[in-house]
Amino acid sequence: xxxxxxxxxxxxxxxxxxxxxxxxxxxxxxxxxxxxxxxxxxxxxxxxxxxxxxxxxxxxxxxxxxxxxxxxxxxxxxxxxxxxxxxxxxxxxxxxxxxxxxxxxxxxxxxxxxxx
Amino acid sequence: xxxxxxxxxxxxxxxxxxxxxxxxxxxxxxxxxxxxxxxxxxxxxxxxxxxxxxxxxxxxxxxxxxxxxxxxxxxxxxxxxxxxxxxxxxxxxxxxxxxxxxxxxxxxxxxxxxxxx
Numbered sequence: 001x002x003x004x005x006x007x008x009x010x011x012x013x014x015x016x017x018x019x020x021x022x023x024x025x026x027x028x029x030x031x032x033x034x035x036x037x038x039x040x041x042x043x044x045x046x047x048x049x050x051x052x053x054x055x056x057x058x059x060x061x062x063x064x065x066x067x068x069x070x071x072x073x074x075x076x077x078x079x080x081x082x083x084x085x086x087x088x089x090x091x092x093x094x095x096x097x098x099x100x101x102x103x104x105x106x107x108x109x110x111x112x113x114x115x116x
Numbered sequence: 117x118x119x120x121x122x123x124x125x126x127x128x129x130x131x132x133x134x135x136x137x138x139x140x141x142x143x144x145x146x147x148x149x150x151x152x153x154x155x156x157x158x159x160x161x162x163x164x165x166x167x168x169x170x171x172x173x174x175x176x177x178x179x180x181x182x183x184x185x186x187x188x189x190x191x192x193x194x195x196x197x198x199x200x201x202x203x204x205x206x207x208x209x210x211x212x213x214x215x216x217x218x219x220x221x222x223x224x225x226x227x228x229x230x231x232x233x
Binding site (some may be wrong): 035040043088105106107 | 120149158159161164172207209221222223224225226227
């Protein structure tokens with residue numbers, strides 16, 4: 001099946017540092033999404049990317065849709081303690097038969113810890 | 117907007133018991149998804165519906181799992197009989213879009229944490 005390889009698996013950083021994580025796949029995706037999950041909650045959408053090469057920002061977060069359509073990265077600048085959580089990439093593409101559009105595949109997640 | 121509402125938030129049951137998880141999607145969203153999250157396997161798509169119709173249930177682990185969506189505002193995921201390996205957090209998500217031209221951006225509920233003893 002479609003696999004998304006997300007790295008790193010975990011990060012321990014100091015407050016104020018920048019963070020970078022990425023997601024790669026052997027398959028082409030039409031949409032890339034980045035979600036954040038806080039403990040005891042469901043994933044919350046951070047950024048959505050719809051076109052190859054697209055670079056989108058949301059406050060201190062910046063994400064890019066890779067030119068090859070097989071990768072994406074997320075950067076967090078000047079991290080703060082509330083950035084702690086699990087970050088997931090997710091990719092969306094139709095099935096090969098073109099009849100099913102709903103399958104959103106998730107990466108394994110990056111656990112971010114920010115030390116004050 | 118109340119978001120996606122799931123119940124119960126926590127459920128502890130004994131092996132062999134029936135478990136029913138409930139979901140109310142965001143009003144106006146026509147796609148609904150059930151995911152399961154575990155440490156070992158991450159987020160797995162179990163089944164999804166479009167306009168109340170199940171589209172793909174290939175992620176449902178086995179016949180003990182079933183899902184229904186009797187109307188646009190309600191869905192259930194049932195496990196009968198439950199087993200300890202079913203212990204996980206089950207998420208429901210909904211989306212307003214469907215089709216190749218739309219981005220299927222999912223909004224998740226807070227999840228139902230199931231523990232089967």
